[in-house]
Amino acid sequence: MEFIETLISGLSMGSTYAMIALGYTMVYGIAKMLNFAHGDIIMVGGYMIFVTMTAIGNPILGLIAAVLFCMLLGVTIEKVAYKPLRGASPLAVLITAIGMSYLLQSTAQMIFGSAPKMVIVADFGNLQLGELKIPIYTLITLGCSFVIMIALSLFIKYTKVGRAMIAVSEDKGAAQLMGINVNGIITITFAIGSALAAFAGFFMLMKSPSLSNTLGAMPGIKAFTAAVIGGIGSIPGAMVGGVLMGVVEAFSLNVSAIAPYTDAIEFLILIIILLVKPTGILGKVRREKV
């Protein structure tokens, strides 16, 4: 029984990680950059939910506001900080992204203070199935993220914009010659990634109501790790990696002897995967072309 409970909580945590990892992997696939500020967009989404909830009191409206605001923020960050550096060395882009992450964190701390805020989105209680006790929020998280991931996969596979995204990630120059607006596609990618981050922020607040300016930092790093484990640039890889990460976390948190070392274990998995299979579980090997 405990096994199933842990598994479900792991799957729910994992699907949150998968949502964040999708943002990382899509941006990496299309803009070829590691968006370090992605984790902090979760935090901004969380604060947006907090602001709307204190003003109106409706969590659904809060989620909508957070999604819209994060999309706007993601696109703005891309236009202001990353676009001028297109064509510059990857190191420069990476450092700017780190600076952006730092900027978001310190701005949030300046506006909302360093004390954590309590945001109780909704209390759904538990579902009792015989001996099995499952918190309802885990089921909501699982269901929502499942729907979102299916929708995203269909969007990428069957719409014109989605096909254009695949084209840009394969070969930017060729895509441009085929009449695809590469800048527009990159903007859309950042918007989608940020919207997913806002959803992840909502799920995280459902799990624990404490909100501070470092809410997104650690989950962001873990989700990136998940994206690398699954194969960076691959959308199914991000999902697999995220779920794997969540399940590992849930089970190691459940064993009291190794519980304090949970973070260390997750990062150790990353280092081992990079040693054994550097492209990740579902990543493709790309030949370097001169």
Next chain:
Amino acid sequence: MLKLGNAKLKHYINYIAIAIVTLVFGGISLSGSLPFSTINLLEKIAISIILATSLSMVVGFLGELSLGHAGFMCLGAYIGGKASCLLEPVFGNSIVSLIISLIVGGTVAAVFGIIIGLPALRLKGDYLAIVTLAFGEIVRTVFMNSSSESFGGSLGLSTPRYDKKYLFIIAFVLVIICLAVIQNFIRSKHGRAITSIRDNEIAARATGINVTKYKLSVFTISSLFAGIAGVLYSYSNYRVQSVNFDYNYSIEILVMVVLGGMGSINGAIIAATLITYLDTTLQTVLTGNLAVLQDLFYALILIILVIYNNAPSLKTFRTTHNLKSILNKFSKHDPSHRRDDEAKWDRVPTKIEMNEVLSVDIQPTSSTLNPDKKEGK
């Protein structure tokens, strides 16, 4: 004669400056009239200089990003601090135990540098950044959860403190050793190999440079010095606590490197001094919620400086408005009359466009498809 002197002086100016600072403050300290806060600041500055110059080697010269510099420092601080605790009954709190702990702490950090660098540096892209970040977190978690007998757990490891009157002198001697190692390495043929890897890895590989070996050696030297800085930290404080070596500290070291200018050792030294000084002064000025202004300032430094220095659209503005061209307007020195053998060691020019080197286009890449750059071959 002056010119010849200038060329030589340029190479050794940083050693001379640091030696003079050390002698002046050392003299005041031995006479016993140096305030405690100044001694503390000098120790912190020396530690920051070692950290910034060693990180500058990886970020500025090799072109890889390490976000775990604080993690290596943490390793050095704990291992070196533990060694000094164990050595105290044998040698007392003497220079012998200090040197042994420096060696032990530095070596352990360097060994972990190899272990971490080996998987990450074989891969292209941003993997080193994320693996070093993960490593820093692992080190912190492990020391945080250690038993109180081994490494003190969450309370931290209490370490013997060296005589405050002399520690900063030793620290500055170590800074000079660190500079000597790093500068000579960078100015040697190995250094030129490293800058060529930064500028074009494929071309470097094609000329027969063992890329992984060089990357690994740079990363190992850098983590060695981070470990040494950690041991110094453990000697200048009563307690080593893993909370102090978090991700934000790694970023602070990165800010020093970026502010000093990528690929400039002297810049890193100046920026390390400046930021450490600002840190300690701002700590008393900015309290409570205002403390966050400091982080905001660092973030803006990172973003603005990197965009200004790297944005392709600002290239012409940079070349016409940089400090050198402004200075040239005032001085009689004509830059077009440069001696052929005048080697520029500060920045080894190895930037070559790929499509200038190789005449064979096997696969059209994005740059050759760009209609503006279409070359007529």
